[in-house]
Amino acid sequence: xxxxxxxxxxxxxxxxxxxxxxxxxxxxxxxxxxxxxxxxxxxxxxxxxxxxxxxxxxxxxxxxxxxxxxxxxxxxxxxxxxxxxxxxxxxxxxxxxxxxxxxxxxxxxxxxxxxxxxxxxxxxxxxxxxxxxxxxxxxxxxxxxxxxxxxxxxxxxxxxxxxxxxxxxxxxxxxxxxxxxxxxxxxxxxxxxxxxxxxxxxxxxxxxxxxxxxxxxxxxxxxxxxxxxxxxxxxxxxxxxxxxxxxxxxxxxxxxxxxxxxxxxxxxxxxxxxxxxxxxxxxxxxxxxxxxxxxxxxxxxxxxxxxxxxxxxxxxxxxxxxxxxxxxxxxxxxxxxxxxxxxxxxxxxxxxxxxxxxxxxxxxxxxxxxxxxxxxxxxxxxxxxxxxxxxxxxxxxxxxxxxxxxxxxxxxxxxxxxxxxxxxxxxxxxxxxxxxxxxxxxxxxxxxxxxxxxxxxxxxxxxxxxxxxxxxxxxxxxxxxxxxxxxxxxxxxxxxxxxxxxxxxxxxxxxxxxxxxxxxxxxxxxxxxxxxxxxxxxxxxxxxxxxxxxxxxxxxxxxxxxxxxxxxxxxxxxxxxxxxxxxxxxxxx
Amino acid sequence: xxxxxxxxxxxxxxxxxxxxxxxxxxxxxxxxxxxxxxxxxxxxxxxxxxxxxxxxxxxxxxxxxxxxxxxxxxxxxxxxxxxxxxxxxxxxxxxxxxxxxxxxxxxxxxxxxxxxxxxxxxxxxxxxxxxxxxxxxxxxxxxxxxxxxxxxxxxxxxxxxxxxxxxxxxxxxxxxxxxxxxxxxxxxxxxxxxxxxxxxxxxxxxxxxxxxxxxxxxxxxxxxxxxxxxxxxxxxxxxxxxxxxxxxxxxxxxxxxxxxxxxxxxxxxxxxxxxxxxxxxxxxxxxxxxxxxxxxxxxxxxxxxxxxxxxxxxxxxxxxxxxxxxxxxxxx
Numbered sequence: 040x041x042x043x044x045x046x047x048x049x050x051x052x053x054x055x056x057x058x059x060x061x062x063x064x065x066x067x068x069x070x071x072x073x074x075x076x077x078x079x080x081x082x083x084x085x086x087x088x089x090x091x092x093x094x095x096x097x098x099x100x101x102x103x104x105x106x107x108x109x110x111x112x113x114x115x116x117x118x119x120x121x122x123x124x125x126x127x128x129x130x131x132x133x134x135x136x137x138x139x140x141x142x143x144x145x146x147x148x149x150x151x152x153x154x155x156x157x158x159x160x161x162x163x164x165x166x167x168x169x170x171x172x173x174x175x176x177x178x179x180x181x182x183x184x185x186x187x188x189x190x191x192x193x194x195x196x197x198x199x200x201x202x203x204x205x206x207x208x209x210x211x212x213x214x215x216x217x218x219x220x221x222x223x224x225x226x227x228x229x230x231x232x233x234x235x236x237x238x239x240x241x242x243x244x245x246x247x248x249x250x251x252x253x254x255x256x257x258x259x260x261x262x263x264x265x266x267x268x269x270x271x272x273x274x275x276x277x278x279x280x281x282x283x284x285x286x287x288x289x290x291x292x293x294x295x296x297x298x299x300x301x302x303x304x305x306x307x308x309x310x311x312x313x314x315x316x317x318x319x320x321x322x323x324x325x326x327x328x329x330x331x332x333x334x335x336x337x338x339x340x341x342x343x344x345x346x347x348x349x350x351x352x353x354x355x356x357x358x359x360x361x362x363x364x365x366x367x368x369x370x371x372x373x374x375x376x377x378x379x380x381x382x383x384x385x386x387x388x389x390x391x392x393x394x395x396x397x398x399x400x401x402x403x404x405x406x407x408x409x410x411x412x413x414x415x416x417x418x419x420x421x422x423x424x425x426x427x428x429x430x431x432x433x434x435x436x437x438x439x440x441x442x443x444x445x446x447x448x449x450x451x452x453x454x455x456x457x458x459x460x461x462x463x464x465x466x467x468x469x470x471x472x473x474x475x476x477x478x479x480x481x482x483x484x485x486x487x488x489x490x491x492x493x494x495x496x497x498x499x500x501x502x503x504x505x506x507x508x509x510x511x512x513x514x515x516x517x518x519x520x521x522x523x524x525x526x527x528x529x530x531x532x533x534x535x536x537x538x539x540x541x542x543x544x545x546x547x548x549x550x551x552x553x554x555x556x557x558x559x560x561x562x563x564x565x566x567x568x569x570x571x572x573x574x575x576x577x578x579x580x581x582x583x584x585x586x587x588x589x590x591x592x593x594x595x596x597x598x599x600x601x602x603x604x605x606x607x608x609x610x611x612x613x614x615x616x617x618x619x620x621x622x623x624x625x626x627x628x
Numbered sequence: 629x630x631x632x633x634x635x636x637x638x639x640x641x642x643x644x645x646x647x648x649x650x651x652x653x654x655x656x657x658x659x660x661x662x663x664x665x666x667x668x669x670x671x672x673x674x675x676x677x678x679x680x681x682x683x684x685x686x687x688x689x690x691x692x693x694x695x696x697x698x699x700x701x702x703x704x705x706x707x708x709x710x711x712x713x714x715x716x717x718x719x720x721x722x723x724x725x726x727x728x729x730x731x732x733x734x735x736x737x738x739x740x741x742x743x744x745x746x747x748x749x750x751x752x753x754x755x756x757x758x759x760x761x762x763x764x765x766x767x768x769x770x771x772x773x774x775x776x777x778x779x780x781x782x783x784x785x786x787x788x789x790x791x792x793x794x795x796x797x798x799x800x801x802x803x804x805x806x807x808x809x810x811x812x813x814x815x816x817x818x819x820x821x822x823x824x825x826x827x828x829x830x831x832x833x834x835x836x837x838x839x840x841x842x843x844x845x846x847x848x849x850x851x852x853x854x855x856x857x858x859x860x861x862x863x864x865x866x867x868x869x870x871x872x873x874x875x876x877x878x879x880x881x882x883x884x885x886x887x888x889x890x891x892x893x894x895x896x897x898x899x900x901x902x903x904x905x906x907x908x909x910x911x912x913x914x915x916x917x918x919x920x921x922x923x924x925x926x927x928x929x930x931x932x933x934x935x936x937x938x939x940x941x942x943x944x945x946x947x948x949x950x951x952x953x954x955x956x957x958x959x960x
Contacts, residue, residue: 319926319927320926320927320929340683397679478699479699482677483679485675485914486677496914497914499913
């Protein structure tokens with residue numbers, strides 16, 4: 040009697056179980072199509088006007104395109120949206136005309152062609168009030184105008200103030216945005232670039248500009264991921280904050296019509312998934328289990344361990360290159376105790392950069408005198424000596440800075456401050472929590488200053504709030520990795536007075552350094568720029584707002600089934616768009 | 629009327645089994661090591677990174693007898709100073725939690741919701757809370773405290789009783805304890821630490837905040853039983869003041885459950901401190917901690933010594949505390 044009743048429910052259960060199993064298998068199968076790349080932290084924003092970290096830059100380079108792009112393999116700029124490298128014409132002794140022509144096939148997703156008016160719109164957006172464009176505004180202040188011609192709408196000229204060779208690369212290296220989608224009412228076209236550039240911060244708010252800024256911000260905050268406008272090969276499908284970003288290759292992308300497609304305009308993976316795994320051990324476990332395909336910037340010890348272990352050596356491929364990422368420690372020069380160069384120079388002698396590099400990078404990497412990589416032989420100042428680890432000299436320099444060591448043991452260093460006050464040398468040091476390299480640097484500095492009676496409190500700070508803490512200046516010192524490139528030498532965002540409160544976390548500024556930074560950015564020839572850059576490195580070593588410790592090598596590990604992975608020293612160190620996954624061998628029946 | 633036991637009598641007259649003697653011996657050793665850590669001839673201080681010997685195994689590098697962690701810090705020194713951190717943080721936290729929980733639970737069990745407090749003390753209490761919490765216009769809190777103190781002084785000088793308001797002690801204590809118990813302890817601590825950041829004293833305060841409710845519950849339950857006993861009735865009949873009966877006669881009996889709860893509370897707090905350090909929150913990074921040493925294994929998974937030694941010490945200590953909590957007295 041009971042058997043017939045039991046059977047249907049058993050069948051039902053079996054069916055439910057089978058469907059669940061099928062669902063789970065199919066979802067796993069689809070996710071395996073994606074090339075999965077490890078990121079340390081979330082991009083925080085995908086707004087092209089406010090790229091706060093490397094992850095944000097990386098995802099923007101997939102969603103959008105610039106006029107020209109740096110080739111990862113040979114470090115040469117090659118055309119992307121532009122049909123060819125620009126024509127450059129010097130006008131008088133103070134202007135430069137850089138003329139681009141866009142590719143005839145370049146088009147937005149809705150089929151509209153990409154025109155010079157879109158470039159002009161993007162440049163105006165950089166100066167539109169109400170947008171988080173402080174960094175790009177400082178970078179592109181040299182653009183005087185963008186001249187478009189209705190007769191040849193794909194051809195346009197960017198007029199630059201000054202005649203620096205660097206402008207050629209700079210004018211082509213920003214994401215182009217669609218005017219028709221972001222500003223359908225054409226509000227920005229009523230303003231000239233000069234009007235936007237010279238608009239006083241205290242000027243009364245313009246309702247049209249306010250509306251545009253609001254619409255733009257809402258667009259990036261509220262757009263469903265797939266509808267974000269861009270002319271890049273991918274569209275954002277899902278973004279789960281602090282978990283992953285999933286990008287899908289557009290089925291009809293304009294560059295598919297190019298034959299043969301240039302390296303930088305190839306987009307082979309149908310899906311890309313950036314998985315955010317801050318913890319190194321977890322990321323390595325995921326790589327070993329095949330849940331991750333590419334692990335860029337792997338720490339040295341893990342890299343060596345995987346490279347030497349037979350099991351992982353057989354399953355993974357390993358790449359090492361130089362990089363332009365320099366490990367630095369910065370001082371908050373707005374703090375009275377760190378306002379003078381002598382104190383900063385003294386503290387710089389407490390970093391044992393040589394042994395830190397040997398210990399954390401297993402000897403790889405390059406010591407440096409400044410922010411220019413020693414690989415850049417033309418611009419690197421070899422006449423300068425490396426900053427030595429010398430606590431005795433540090434004590435002598437502190438005395439030069441007016442500090443006196445108190446007689447009582449462990450009492451510390453004091454000097455007279457303004458208005459009869461007394462200053463004590465005690466410091467807080469911030470670094471990104473959970474980063475073993477930065478933790479080791481902080482501990483080494485703390486241990487080196489302890490015998491000198493300089494108390495240092497370490498404040499590991501969560502990745503999400505680290506940039507903000509630095510921006511508002513809530514620190515005495517910080518340690519971080521500064522990411523650079525070999526093309527552009529515009530130090531305005533992080534060492535000029537214009538960058539204070541934006542990217543100049545040290546708040547360092549002197550009239551001489553500001554002038555030098557401006558002169559480098561506008562240098563009219565490579566020779567004069569080289570001379571200025573060497574002068575700049577010497578000045579920075581003298582003023583020491585930051586201590587450059589060493590350049591990191593770039594270590595990338597990938598699944599052996601991947602092919603077409605191009606690695607190089609330019610950030611992020613690999614090219615995701617050329618990766619191909621070999622077909623899985625079908626198991627024998 | 630039975631002679632009241634001395635308040636410290638709860639800690640005397642224990643019968644020990646062999647396991648309990650071993651457990652006590654281990655804990656005493658731990659406390660001794662913690663006390664004399666700065667005097668021990670350790671080859672390296674705990675926070676010093678040895679850049680030439682990062683993540684080396686035991687006995688393989690000069691004088692790093694238990695190896696080094698991935699930052700090059702000496703494991704032996706971290707274990708010794710970690711014991712000091714554990715003792716100096718968890719023991720005071722557990723004792724303070726026992727004190728707060730014991731007094732609150734005893735008051736709740738003795739008076740339940742029938743206590744009445746003179747208006748002057750209400751003003752002092754309200755003003756003090758206002759000021760401590762830095763509510764809007766904190767000086768208003770100080771003003772209320774001052775008025776309350778003046779009223780109390782005047783009443784005492786004129787020997788006149790002040791009007792009283794009811795104070796529902798039981799509802800307040802049980803309500804607060806229940807509210808705290810509804811959220812897991814780790815989440816409360818992590819939320820507080822992540823939002824405001826804490827120093828060692830701040831962490832101690834947060835640990836006390838989360839550890840007192842179980843103590844209060846136990847003592848309250850015992851007090852509800854004790855206050856029905858004949859000697860309390862006899863004390864009341866003899867005309868002793870309520871506060872004196874509570875403190876001198878009922879409280880020592882009501883605190884008996886703490887004998888079992890205190891070691892368990894220390895064990896819980898030891899685990900909590902290690903968990904917080906493992907998660908990288910709470911104590912500053914230069915403070916040696918077993919939990920933080922455990923966390924370094926994530927940076928160097930092959931460093932078994934950074935996992936084994938602190939795990940061993942934690943396990944032994946927590947097991948010892950659990951064993952001690954099962955002690956019985958000779959009168960039991």
